[in-house]
Amino acid sequence: MKPSLDIDHICALAHLRLSEDEKRILEPQMAEIVKWIGKLDEVQLPIPSEGPDSHLLFPLPLRPDDIRPSQPLETALLNAPEKAGPFIKVPKVIEEK
């Protein structure tokens, strides 16, 4: 399958909205970059059991599931864009039809 990057679809997934001007710049650039990283198609890989995959390169040990102290409330709210009492304020999540 020839790869193609549908910029509107990807931006929707990434929560980004491009202006027409930005899209005019980014769309051909992204096409070039996708072509460039397509160089990976040439790689001849050994069968998986012969070589480590990236997720096996570094061990990722789990830490014990202990309760640890967290940031005090006033610290956690320090950078909140909008607050109401001890809460971070966000727009209504349930939208009206």
Added chain:
Amino acid sequence: MILTSLSLAEIRSLVAAKELKAEEVVRVFLERIEHSEPAIAAFLSVEGEKALDQARAIDRKKDKGSLAGVPIAIKDNILVRGMRTTCGSKILENFIAPYSATVIERLASEDAIFIGKTNLDEFAMGSSTENSAFFVTRNPWDLGRVPGGSSGGSAAAVSAGEAAAALGSDTGGSVRQPAAFCGVVGLKPTYGRVSRFGLVAFASSLDQIGPLTRTVEDCALLTKIICGPDGRDSTLADQPVPDFPADMKERLSPFKAGYLGEKRLEGIDPDVKDLYGKALGILENLGGELVEMDFPSWEYALACYYIIAPSEASSNLARYDGVRYGFRDPSYATLREMYLNTRTRGFGQEVKRRIILGTFALSSGYYDAYYLKAGRTRGLVSREFEQAFERIDYLVTPTTPEPAFPIGAKPDPISMYLSDVFTVSANLAGLPALSLPCGLSRGGIPVGLQVIGRPFQEDRLFKLAFSIEKKVKFKNNRDTINWKEDP
């Protein structure tokens, strides 16, 4: 005595012996900053008053730490409690760090002084510092050229004598490349060597914090201090921390150094090639046996990196949605609109490019062809290094394919990505790699030499780099330049 040219150990010993007050040291560096910042623009914020308060507290202390009075600049993606941390992005323009990174706590426990936060490419994505949302930093060796990136502010600050040392972060070369461009020393430690707690995440399987310093000895000292266990970063390896500055002065044992043959050097700047050749001569003079090496997987390393790093970035940067911290665009009717407007107006163009690329590589139908394949190619890069290090002790390469380039010279993203050609492989394989100056181009711009070692063998890197440094006799005289008279 030019205070801004002293080593970290020299500053510390003068302060500890009370021949110099930490406050005087800070004042000298603040004067230097005031003098050279209009030309260099290395700092996003200078914390003069806080630094002087810290200095006065250190002067009152009886037992002083090993960095007493040493002013250190911190890349603005590392948290210092109470200081602004912008990551060079509008989306974090007013973010105040609620806690300090582990590396900051370690430096503070040795009485280092945090003099300010340095400029970077937005979220550390770039190789020139031109992607900062705020301004471009200039190279102290030629104000028309970039300082490299993404830790360009840190490298420029050290080079210009605005800080005695600095911290940066390296995901694909972001400490080593600016170190090379600005004529300073930079280390990317082994993955798992230094805690990333308090480093704003870019690509978590690649990011490492590393020092930028005037000398190899300073680099060894800072590395020793920032290493060590930390329960707050589960990727940290349980490894002993050697006494790097003391060990590196021991006699260099016979060694085998791998070097790159003609094929891998095709197209690089002729001055870089010449100085690389001279550096190989120095290795022979030091008793090294040179072994030509080829790494076929390097052909694909950049493509591999530019899939893995943006994929991880697209996931890490999902947290910037205007809910808990940072910028929130005021015009929205719904939650989704708030996300969209905040991210669209908060992120710059390079960050958007990488988020789009990463989201694409992870999206349904493309995941196997891109992310999975890049992961397996990464395994190949790592395996080639493992096999190489059965034959050699070090791999020595140029740090960059060319010296610092003029500001605005690379408008095309792919040409900028190619700057990382010699540095990304060490990140993909998680290996330690150090850049040190190996001379000046004919145009008088520094050129860097990269030494890559086996995992957790930073001690051996320092030892070889210290020996090379003594032979190269590179002189960084940027801290004596009067920018106002020499535009």
